Amino acid sequence: MSKKIDGSGKAGAAISSGRTFWEMSQNAVDFSTKKGWYFHLPESGERLLKPMMFHDNSNILMMWTQVPASGGSTLEETCKPSPKEEKQYLSLMNIVDGKRASVQLLDRNGDSFYNDSDDKVSRMSTAKGSKSIMQTPDGKTDITNADGTKDAPIAPMPESPMRPSWRQLQ
Secondary structure (H helix, E strand, O other): OEOOOEEEEEEEOOOOOOOOOEEEEEEEEEOOOOOOEEEEEOOOOEEEEEOEHHHHHHEEEEEEEEEEEEEEOOOOOOOOOOOOOOEEEEEEEEEOOOOOOOOOEOOOOOOOOOOOHHHOOEEEEEEEOEEEEEEEOOOEEEEEOOOEEEEEOOOOOOOOOOOOOOOOOO
Protein backbone atom coordinates (compact mmCIF):
# COMPACT_ATOMS: atom_id res chain seq x y z
CA MET A 1 0.00 0.00 0.00
CA SER A 2 1.30 3.42 -0.87
CA LYS A 3 1.94 6.03 1.82
CA LYS A 4 1.76 9.67 0.79
CA ILE A 5 2.04 13.15 2.22
CA ASP A 6 -1.31 14.91 2.44
CA GLY A 7 -1.78 18.47 1.22
CA SER A 8 0.59 21.30 0.49
CA GLY A 9 1.84 21.68 4.04
CA LYS A 10 1.20 23.91 7.03
CA ALA A 11 3.44 26.69 8.25
CA GLY A 12 5.06 26.36 11.63
CA ALA A 13 4.70 29.03 14.33
CA ALA A 14 6.80 30.37 17.23
CA ILE A 15 9.89 28.12 17.68
CA SER A 16 8.76 26.14 14.63
CA SER A 17 8.46 29.17 12.35
CA GLY A 18 10.32 28.99 9.05
CA ARG A 19 9.44 25.31 8.68
CA THR A 20 6.65 23.62 6.80
CA PHE A 21 4.85 20.60 8.25
CA TRP A 22 2.83 17.82 6.59
CA GLU A 23 0.47 15.10 7.70
CA MET A 24 1.12 11.60 6.41
CA SER A 25 -1.71 9.55 4.89
CA GLN A 26 -3.08 6.86 7.15
CA ASN A 27 -3.94 4.29 4.47
CA ALA A 28 -4.33 0.86 6.01
CA VAL A 29 -2.25 -1.98 4.57
CA ASP A 30 -4.11 -5.21 3.82
CA PHE A 31 -1.34 -7.65 4.68
CA SER A 32 -3.46 -10.57 3.47
CA THR A 33 -3.00 -9.34 -0.12
CA LYS A 34 0.13 -7.12 0.15
CA LYS A 35 3.61 -7.98 1.34
CA GLY A 36 4.28 -4.53 2.75
CA TRP A 37 4.07 -0.79 2.17
CA TYR A 38 6.14 1.86 0.44
CA PHE A 39 6.52 5.63 0.83
CA HIS A 40 6.36 8.15 -2.02
CA LEU A 41 8.95 10.89 -1.64
CA PRO A 42 6.75 13.86 -2.61
CA GLU A 43 9.31 16.39 -3.88
CA SER A 44 10.68 16.01 -7.38
CA GLY A 45 14.28 14.77 -7.08
CA GLU A 46 13.95 13.97 -3.36
CA ARG A 47 16.34 11.25 -2.16
CA LEU A 48 17.26 9.39 0.95
CA LEU A 49 20.93 10.24 1.47
CA LYS A 50 21.38 9.84 5.22
CA PRO A 51 21.13 6.69 7.32
CA MET A 52 17.70 6.10 8.83
CA MET A 53 17.46 5.71 12.58
CA PHE A 54 14.90 4.71 15.17
CA HIS A 55 13.52 7.49 17.34
CA ASP A 56 13.99 7.00 21.08
CA ASN A 57 14.51 3.22 20.77
CA SER A 58 11.00 2.79 19.39
CA ASN A 59 9.56 1.46 16.13
CA ILE A 60 9.30 5.03 14.78
CA LEU A 61 11.69 5.53 11.89
CA MET A 62 13.40 8.92 11.45
CA MET A 63 13.99 9.40 7.74
CA TRP A 64 16.16 12.32 6.55
CA THR A 65 15.67 13.12 2.87
CA GLN A 66 16.86 15.92 0.65
CA VAL A 67 16.49 17.53 -2.73
CA PRO A 68 20.05 18.42 -3.78
CA ALA A 69 20.86 21.88 -5.08
CA SER A 70 20.80 22.11 -8.84
CA GLY A 71 20.96 24.52 -11.71
CA GLY A 72 23.61 26.59 -13.34
CA SER A 73 25.29 25.97 -16.65
CA THR A 74 27.75 23.12 -17.14
CA LEU A 75 29.09 24.87 -20.24
CA GLU A 76 30.08 28.03 -18.43
CA GLU A 77 31.55 27.78 -14.93
CA THR A 78 30.49 30.44 -12.49
CA CYS A 79 30.90 31.23 -8.82
CA LYS A 80 27.30 32.38 -8.51
CA PRO A 81 25.12 30.41 -6.11
CA SER A 82 22.95 27.67 -7.51
CA PRO A 83 19.54 28.91 -8.67
CA LYS A 84 17.82 26.05 -6.84
CA GLU A 85 18.95 25.57 -3.25
CA GLU A 86 19.06 22.31 -1.36
CA LYS A 87 15.97 21.30 0.64
CA GLN A 88 15.88 18.81 3.51
CA TYR A 89 13.02 17.01 5.24
CA LEU A 90 12.50 14.84 8.30
CA SER A 91 9.72 12.24 8.19
CA LEU A 92 8.67 10.13 11.17
CA MET A 93 6.75 6.93 10.51
CA ASN A 94 5.85 3.66 12.14
CA ILE A 95 8.02 1.01 10.51
CA VAL A 96 5.36 -1.70 10.94
CA ASP A 97 2.58 -0.12 8.88
CA GLY A 98 4.03 3.12 7.44
CA LYS A 99 1.60 5.31 9.39
CA ARG A 100 2.52 8.23 11.60
CA ALA A 101 3.35 7.61 15.23
CA SER A 102 0.40 7.07 17.54
CA VAL A 103 1.64 10.00 19.67
CA GLN A 104 2.43 13.53 18.44
CA LEU A 105 6.21 13.96 18.03
CA LEU A 106 6.51 17.28 16.15
CA ASP A 107 5.48 20.69 17.52
CA ARG A 108 3.99 22.55 14.54
CA ASN A 109 2.47 25.46 16.45
CA GLY A 110 5.61 26.03 18.56
CA ASP A 111 3.87 26.05 21.96
CA SER A 112 6.25 23.35 23.36
CA PHE A 113 3.31 20.97 23.79
CA TYR A 114 2.95 17.93 21.56
CA ASN A 115 -0.80 17.45 21.20
CA ASP A 116 -3.80 17.57 18.83
CA SER A 117 -3.31 21.31 18.19
CA ASP A 118 -0.23 20.31 16.13
CA ASP A 119 -2.54 18.85 13.42
CA LYS A 120 -1.10 15.31 13.54
CA VAL A 121 1.93 16.31 11.44
CA SER A 122 4.71 13.78 11.00
CA ARG A 123 6.98 15.44 8.41
CA MET A 124 8.77 18.80 8.47
CA SER A 125 11.19 20.79 6.39
CA THR A 126 14.59 21.30 8.02
CA ALA A 127 17.59 23.53 7.42
CA LYS A 128 20.08 22.44 4.76
CA GLY A 129 23.45 20.96 5.65
CA SER A 130 24.68 18.44 8.19
CA LYS A 131 23.03 17.90 11.55
CA SER A 132 23.94 16.63 14.99
CA ILE A 133 21.31 14.83 17.04
CA MET A 134 21.36 14.74 20.84
CA GLN A 135 18.98 13.75 23.63
CA THR A 136 18.20 16.62 26.03
CA PRO A 137 17.87 16.02 29.81
CA ASP A 138 14.06 16.21 29.47
CA GLY A 139 14.14 13.39 26.88
CA LYS A 140 13.52 15.41 23.72
CA THR A 141 15.60 14.83 20.61
CA ASP A 142 17.48 18.06 19.88
CA ILE A 143 18.64 18.69 16.30
CA THR A 144 21.45 21.20 15.75
CA ASN A 145 22.28 22.31 12.21
CA ALA A 146 25.80 22.84 10.87
CA ASP A 147 25.41 26.63 11.24
CA GLY A 148 24.57 26.26 14.96
CA THR A 149 20.83 26.93 14.62
CA LYS A 150 18.38 24.49 16.16
CA ASP A 151 15.55 22.69 14.42
CA ALA A 152 12.28 22.14 16.25
CA PRO A 153 12.83 19.46 18.92
CA ILE A 154 11.18 16.06 18.63
CA ALA A 155 9.18 14.82 21.63
CA PRO A 156 10.29 11.68 23.44
CA MET A 157 8.19 8.55 23.23
CA PRO A 158 6.01 8.07 26.29
CA GLU A 159 7.39 5.71 28.88
CA SER A 160 5.75 2.33 29.22
CA PRO A 161 5.02 1.37 32.79
CA MET A 162 6.93 -1.73 33.77
CA ARG A 163 5.39 -4.39 35.92
CA PRO A 164 7.71 -5.25 38.78
CA SER A 165 8.65 -8.86 39.07
CA TRP A 166 10.24 -10.92 41.77
CA ARG A 167 11.46 -14.37 42.53
CA GLN A 168 11.61 -16.28 45.74
CA LEU A 169 15.05 -16.66 47.25
CA GLN A 170 15.81 -19.85 49.14
